[in-house]
Amino acid sequence: GNSVTQMEGPVTLSEEAFLTINCTYTATGYPSLFWYVQYPGEGLQLLLKATKADDKGSNKGFEATYRKETTSFHLEKGSVQVSDSAVYFCALTGGGGSNYKLTFGKGTLLTVNP
């Protein structure tokens, strides 16, 4: 079945540092890939997505590129802010599995210090 493996946290950075959160997946075919962000006490917000190989999703300074050859979808941001402190989930649907069921990674807690 499908699975998502993402970088174990927690990750602690200083403001304006570069962020990478690694995400790799296992799926047959071509899944759709997502990054969701969850701020403390809140629901999940869609951060970005990509639906086919070599697509780059981007939003709010975050980027991730769908790499079929390495089955990866790493999240990056050039300069993090304190307000980016949250839990980040990598997820997928489709790809030989269900078109509706999200398969999540375990989440990565990011803390950004001023």
Place this chain on the structure above:
Amino acid sequence: DAMVIQNPRYQVTQFGKPVTLSCSQTLNHNVMYWYQQKSSQAPKLLFHYYDKDFNNEADTPDNFQSRRPNTSFCFLDIRSPGLGDAAMYLCATSNLLAGETDTQYFGPGTRLTVL
């Protein structure tokens, strides 16, 4: 703005006392989902409605039920809450077309406490 709304945001119930959580959406999406999320874990899908068609996950306890009276509303009923049911409950929607994958949009969640 089109959105997914959950009420209440915080719910306290007693052990064994039935509780209902509600979700509404203005997105006119055909699929509504309920997830359970425990502390420091990823959300776990309980069930979903594709239009009026109810789909239960195999490992969802019978204690959890759901109703979708119309496109906009979906309810999660916990018949006899146990201490282990304390969690964040997330509602999500998507506009899933046959044979395609689509994006799920989440509400803010209801934090359930069981005393």
